[in-house]
Every structure is written in structure tokens, then in C-alpha cells.
Amino acid sequence: xxxxxxxxxxxxxxxxxxxxxxxxxxxxxxxxxxxxxxxxxxxxxxxxxxxxxxxxxxxxxxxxxxxxxxxxxxxxxxxxxxxxxxxxxxxxxxxxxxxxxxxxxxxxxxxxxxxxxxxxxxxxxxxxxxxxxxxxxxxxxxxxxxxxxxxxxxxxxxxxxxxxxxxxxxxxxxxxxxxxxxxxxxxxxxxxxxxxxxxxxxxxxxxxxxxxxxxxxxxxxxxxxxxxxxxxxxxxxxxxxxxxxxxxxxxxxxxxxxxxxxxxxxxxxxxxxxxxxxx
Amino acid sequence: xxxxxxxxxxxxxxxxxxxxxxxxxxxxxxxxxxxxxxxxxxxxxxxxxxxxxxxxxxxxxxxxxxxxxxxxxxxxxxxxxxxxxxxxxxxxxxxxxxxxxxxxxxxxxxxxxxxxxxxxxxxxxxxxxxx
Ligand SMILES: [Zn+2]
Ligand SMILES: [Zn+2]
Numbered sequence: 001x002x003x004x005x006x007x008x009x010x011x012x013x014x015x016x017x018x019x020x021x022x023x024x025x026x027x028x029x030x031x032x033x034x035x036x037x038x039x040x041x042x043x044x045x046x047x048x049x050x051x052x053x054x055x056x057x058x059x060x061x062x063x064x065x066x067x068x069x070x071x072x073x074x075x076x077x078x079x080x081x082x083x084x085x086x087x088x089x090x091x092x093x094x095x096x097x098x099x100x101x102x103x104x105x106x107x108x109x110x111x112x113x114x115x116x117x118x119x120x121x122x123x124x125x126x127x128x129x130x131x132x133x134x135x136x137x138x139x140x141x142x143x144x145x146x147x148x149x150x151x152x153x154x155x156x157x158x159x160x161x162x163x164x165x166x167x168x169x170x171x172x173x174x175x176x177x178x179x180x181x182x183x184x185x186x187x188x189x190x191x192x193x194x195x196x197x198x199x200x201x202x203x204x205x206x207x208x209x210x211x212x213x214x215x216x217x218x219x220x221x222x223x224x225x226x227x228x229x230x231x232x233x234x235x236x237x238x239x240x241x242x243x244x245x246x247x248x249x250x251x252x253x254x255x256x257x258x259x260x261x262x263x264x265x266x267x268x269x270x271x272x273x274x275x276x277x278x279x
Numbered sequence: 280x281x282x283x284x285x286x287x288x289x290x291x292x293x294x295x296x297x298x299x300x301x302x303x304x305x306x307x308x309x310x311x312x313x314x315x316x317x318x319x320x321x322x323x324x325x326x327x328x329x330x331x332x333x334x335x336x337x338x339x340x341x342x343x344x345x346x347x348x349x350x351x352x353x354x355x356x357x358x359x360x361x362x363x364x365x366x367x368x369x370x371x372x373x374x375x376x377x378x379x380x381x382x383x384x385x386x387x388x389x390x391x392x393x394x395x396x397x398x399x400x401x402x403x404x405x406x407x408x409x410x
Contacts, residue, residue, distance in 0.1 A: 096393075131394060132394075146392075146393055176285070176291070186288055190281070190282045191282030
């Protein structure tokens with residue numbers, strides 16, 4: 001499968017010269033299978049450019065939403081396939097205890113936040129609630145599991161053949177595990193990440209920023225390295241950059257974390273446009 | 280199971296910070312966790328006992344009624360909450376490792392998570408003469 005990052009920023013779109021290199025668009029990742037089938041992970045603002053780059057006659061798209069915080073949803077109304085007649089769009093995402101996924105999505109896709117309501121979209125739309133049994137989409141086998149982040153939030157593990165990708169853009173595994181001092185099976189997200197070829201994971205803060213934001217649902221870069229090492233992943237990508245971090249801040253943070261943790265796995269900070277070939 | 284469900288992980292995390300004795304079991308009744316305050320009342324440390332099936336923890340604390348008659352596991356409030364999927368309360372006596380007989384009040388409730396997933400049950404308890 002081929003993985004492309006279309007939005008790497010967390011919390012708020014952050015355009016501007018000081019963030020141009022790592023990118024200012026919020027969470028959106030494209031996964032293309034060996035048979036050409038397309039998955040889209042989250043619908044942050046990065047999804048608009050992705051929509052424009054897809055062939056107009058694409059028959060089906062599956063959008064997998066980790067949760068419905070605005071930075072993972074804001075681009076949805078601007079995703080061209082949703083406004084294209086004849087395209088099958090499947091959206092997978094978490095319901096809450098009392099509201100269906102449809103009702104929760106409609107809170108954003110309706111006035112006054114958005115001029116068009118869900119039922120007026122031209123595509124052929126189907127909604128699916130997660131977590132559920134293993135999802136099969138073409139050759140993809142997908143597991144969704146609830147993880148530690150405020151409001152119902154899932155992470156995804158996507159497997160095609162021997163290749164595996166785990167996507168957890170908003171995740172605070174340190175919160176429920178006392179900094180990973182508990183057995184692995186008590187660490188949020190461990191089951192999804194275990195042995196993955198590529199882990200795309202929240203790394204929003206420095207250690208001192210995290211200390212001021214415990215319980216907000218995000219991770220410090222050092223914690224993300226600890227988590228990825230614990231899970232035995234092969235490659236780690238730091239994702240969901242904080243809006244206050246410029247490209248220069250991120251360069252510096254990344255260099256410091258490499259020095260502090262000396263990771264045994266391949267680590268890189270997510271940059272808009274990055275691609276990964278997993279096989 | 281590769282990993283505990285997030286609601287169970289968060290329940291343990293909360294319990295580990297509370298000054299109220301708490302017991303957490305999975306849907307089969309296996310004891311997954313009890314916190315520091317519970318350790319003090321039960322006379323056992325979680326790190327020593329680890330996870331235990333109901334057949335084990337249901338007898339290890341020698342539960343009995345107020346008259347000293349041993350209680351079978353299915354009479355324990357936690358097991359009743361698990362089986363009925365409704366909150367349950369009750370008073371029982373236990374004898375921990377320290378051999379002290381204690382009367383404890385128990386409130387137990389089923390742990391039902393997102394998408395109505397049944398994940399186990401939680402018991403909160405305290406010594407009856409204590410408060
Ligand atoms: Zn986010
Ligand atoms: Zn979020």
C-alpha cells in the first residue's frame with residue numbers, strides 16, 4: 001500500500017510562511033491499495049487537495065474518521081467526491097453513547113456551520129459506525145479500536161498482504177498507563193500498534209508542554225518514541241504538530257528528541273506530501 | 280486478548296488515584312485489578328496476586344454473611360452486578376490475609392462502554408464501621 005500525508009497539523013489549520021515546510025493543513029492521510037482502492041484517514045483540511053487530485057471517475061472512496069473533533073472533520077464538506085454524482089462514498093466513524101454517527105456528522109454538516117446538509121450531498125453516501133468487527137474493504141483488513149483521547153476516538157490498523165499501517169493521530173497512551181509502567185496489555189493502543197510496519201502517531205508536545213496539558217488527549221514526542229518502541233513498530237512518524245510550532249521549532253524539537261531517546265526504530269516528523277511504500 | 284479495552288484502562292487509572300477501595304472484573308468475572316486502598320483492606324497486594332479467576336478470588340478472601348456462614352461466589356454483590364447487569368449493593372464479611380474479620384459494604388455496577396459493549400463490572404467497598 002502507498003501512504004501519502006495530505007495534512008499533518010493538529011488542532012487548527014496553520015497556514016503561513018513559518019509552517020510551510022511541515023504543512024499547515026490538519027489531519028488527512030491517503031492510503032492506496034495494490035488494486036488502486038483508496039482509503040482516506042480523517043477529513044481535516046488536507047482532504048480538499050486530495051479530493052482535487054483524485055480521478056473524477058473514481059467509483060468508490062472510504063473515509064475512516066478517528067473521531068469528530070473539528071480538525072479531523074473540517075475538510076469533509078470540501079471533498080469533491082462528496083459532491084460528485086455516482087461516486088460511492090463510505091464514511092466510517094465513531095458514534096457516541098446516545099447519538100448515531102449520522103446525527104453527530106449532521107451537527108457540522110448543517111447550518112449555521114455549513115450551508116449544505118448531509119442528505120443534499122450528490123454522492124451515494126453510506127455511513128458505518130465503529131468500533132465494529134474487522135472491516136474488509138477490497139484487500140484491506142481494518143481494525144478500529146477505541147483509544148485514549150477525549151470523546152469517543154478510535155485508532156485504525158490497516159493491513160494489506162504483509163504490510164501494516166497503524167494510524168493514531170490523537171492519542172495519549174501515557175495517561176492511562178502511568179508512563180508505560182504497567183503491563184503492555186494495559187497500554188491504550190498497544191493492540192493496534194503491535195509490530196506495525198508504519199505507525200503514524202500523535203507527537204504534539206515537548207515534555208514540558210505535556211506537563212501543562214495532561215489529560216488533553218495528546219502525547220509528547222518522547223512518549224511517542226516510548227510507545228512505538230514498546231509496541232515494536234518498524235517505523236514511526238510524528239504527527240499532529242501543534243499549531244504554535246513553526247518549522248524551526250519542529251526541527252529543534254525533533255533533534256532534541258533524537259538525542260534524548262536515541263530510538264532503535266526509524267523516526268521522522270510528518271511533512272505534508274510525504275509518501276511511504278509499505279509492502 | 281492483546282489489549283484491555285480503553286474503558287477498562289481508564290477505570291484502572293482512575294481507581295489507582297482514588298482513596299476508595301475498588302475492584303475491577305472482566306465479563307467472565309476474572310479479577311483484573313484492585314487498587315492500593317483495596318489492598319489494605321483485603322490484606323493482599325495486587326502485584327502479588329495478579330489477575331485471578333472468580334473461582335479463586337471468590338474464596339481467597341473467605342467471604343461470609345453476618346452470621347459467619349460462607350457465601351458462594353454468586354451471592355457476592357460484584358458477581359450479582361456482573362450477572363444481572365444492574366447495580367447491586369450488599370454487606371458481607373471477609374477475612375483477609377491478616378486474618379482480621381471485617382464487615383464491608385459493597386456497591387457494584389456493570390461496566391458498559393461505547394456501543395453498549397459489556398466490559399465487566401466494578402465494585403466500590405468500604406469497611407462498615409469505618410464511616
Ligand atoms: Zn486532532
Ligand atoms: Zn482530537
